[in-house]
Amino acid sequence: MLKTFTKGGVHPAENKLSVNQKIIDLDLPASVSIPISMHLGVPSKPLVEKGSEVKVGQLIAAGAGFVSANIHSPFSGKILKLDKSLDTSGYKRDSIFIDIEGDTWLPEIDRSSDIKKEFSYSAEEIIQKIKDAGIVGLGGATFPSHVKLSIPRGRKAEYLIINGVECEPYLTADHVLMLEKSEELLIGTSLLMKGLKVDKAVIGIENNKPDAIEKLQKIALNYKGISVQALKVKYPQGGEKQLIKSILNREVPSGGLPVDIGAVVFNVGTAFAVYEAIQKNKPLIERIVTVTGKKLKKPSNFRVRIGTPIKMLIEAAGGLPDDTGKVINGGPMMGKALPDTSIPVVKGSSGILLIPAEESKRKKVEPCIRCSKCVSVCPLGLEPYLLMALSQKSLFERLEAERVMDCIECGSCSYICPSGRPLLDYIRLGKSEVGKIIRSRKK
């Protein structure tokens, strides 16, 4: 029996259309806008002004506070303006506009493909370098990585878990990265182990990627303390809490952090970015993005500079199909529908998914038949039907008592509901209200 988490979960059609596509480098755009808020936490503070010349890799916005992240220019050229621009949040937010000229990199960045294995940094140096490089969680949550590496006093990390699950249907960015950058990924993992001062790391990969499991298993033999764990395919196994449960059989307590039970989780993309930042002096300026969709001509995996407008990715993958109904940043279960294709790729963009018009409209909402399927698929053991009803009735105290804040918004409840009820929509509403109440109580 393969390992997996025990509570709830669903199994949507995998639709990994771009699975056999090698990573392709994308051409550079003519001009871009780089949002200064591409991470969870405080937006960064711009360091450039109109007319400044920038090179690739140059710091253009500094992290403002502990939970924030540096931003480096992915392009060379001139700063056009600092203005608001539509980003993946769907809102217009502060961005740095760059007119691109040539492709001049900072000289200290090692652009060769040589693999550099040796390092002799201390844990503190590693964390500092990760912070300097502006690395955030590339699985989609974009939590600044140096914060995760700074273990709160009184806690101790015991295991590093590398998330290669990629449980979202359609997405293959992590899969191709594991295949093509295996060695780098393991070096990045070793660096993170050093930074966390742990001697055990487990790379969790779902069993629908046997080639990646085999390859990493073979290479991991040369790395002390790193093992690869094959997992049964089940959504949302890529969720931090579910992945820890699958691999270590430990449960993160409600309201707690993974490190409370000795685990710290990083995505494979993040581990690769850590390798590049430390061994190659390359800050986080590009990432792997899957561009996919049932009607798309060439579903692909691109290496893309942050800030590239997503319409360029779609063009490179064969163009926007005529009957596209939805453009999603991320996967179909947790991704965000975008209002426009001029929006730039950000640090957290793992994929661009185009959904045909006929699959874009939601099912008609019918009465709850109390089938309890939402309860049985909830990976947190919550009762989505009840949370929705309480949210509709604004019963926020009971909503909190029913643990609405534990919800990870995986969407399994809305996905399974035979009556097409918007369970997660109402749960989000309830979470935001209860969140406000909790914050006002702390004041």
Place this chain on the structure above:
Amino acid sequence: MDKLITVSPSPHIHSGQSVEKLMYGVVIALVPAFIVSLFFYGIGAIIITGISIISCILFEYLIQKFLLKTEVRIADGSAMVTGLLLAFNLPSNLPWWIIIIGALVSIGIGKMTFGGLGNNPFNPALVGRVFLLISFPVQMTSYPVPSGMSTPYISNIEGFTGPTPLGILKEGLKQGTPVAELMRDLPSHLDLFVGNMGGSMGEIAGAALLLGMLYLLIRKIITWHIPVSIIATVFLFTGILYLINPVKNADPLFHILTGGLLLGAIFMATDYVTSPMTPPGMLIYGVGIGLITIIIRVYGAYPEGVSFAILIMNGFVPLLNRYIKPKRFGEEVKNG
């Protein structure tokens, strides 16, 4: 972009699961039991089922269209399931007009008065069945003797009707006859298993009902919790009674195969709307149904009791939903 695209919150895909698929899944699961009934009771099975389904759907249509003036939802399959289950709980020689009254009570009082699908606290088919049982006790308890495909529909002729195995047991025990002696006149366990006994149309075919359960479990229409907890409770409870006094108590297998226990455990108690929402709630509900069934059978006036037991436990469902919570993730932290 020159064209409009949809922007809505995640998730952006759906399982394709629907109320219709679930309801028609239940219908499919009932087909084997229907075929067995047809085999033992003939044309009556078709007449009863037809009248029951048609009148349930018709009453739902009329009430939605003219009384409530809401959207007509007869196509969702729930009225059909109610009709089918009501028919399965009736003797196959029941006069047509009684069936129509039963359908009216099921749909009208059991379901629509509470607001229709999803809102009724009690299983509509059982509300109809119990209403008929109390109002027409004679017609509701004279079952045709199973005599194959050629069994006539109206068989009130002497010799063509008979009591159920549990009825015989109850009557016999009342007169002080030991169980072992009564068993000689009763159908064998094998007969009970295949459905060769007197009883309501759909309750007789243990094997076929279990086949239906297998289908429901594989298609994930129901979970094991309710049927297994009911059957296990009945087995244990009657097992203990049987061990204490085999002269006065029938064996556990006899109890499981008779009196609509399997029909109730698999198809009636698992009704989505009227059963608990959490696995631990379902187990308590199932144990409750098992216990009440046997208390009625052994100590009560009715030979059966599944219908009453389910309706009583239906009444506890809101309470179970309120206080019996699923085990939350990260609740008991046992690490290692």
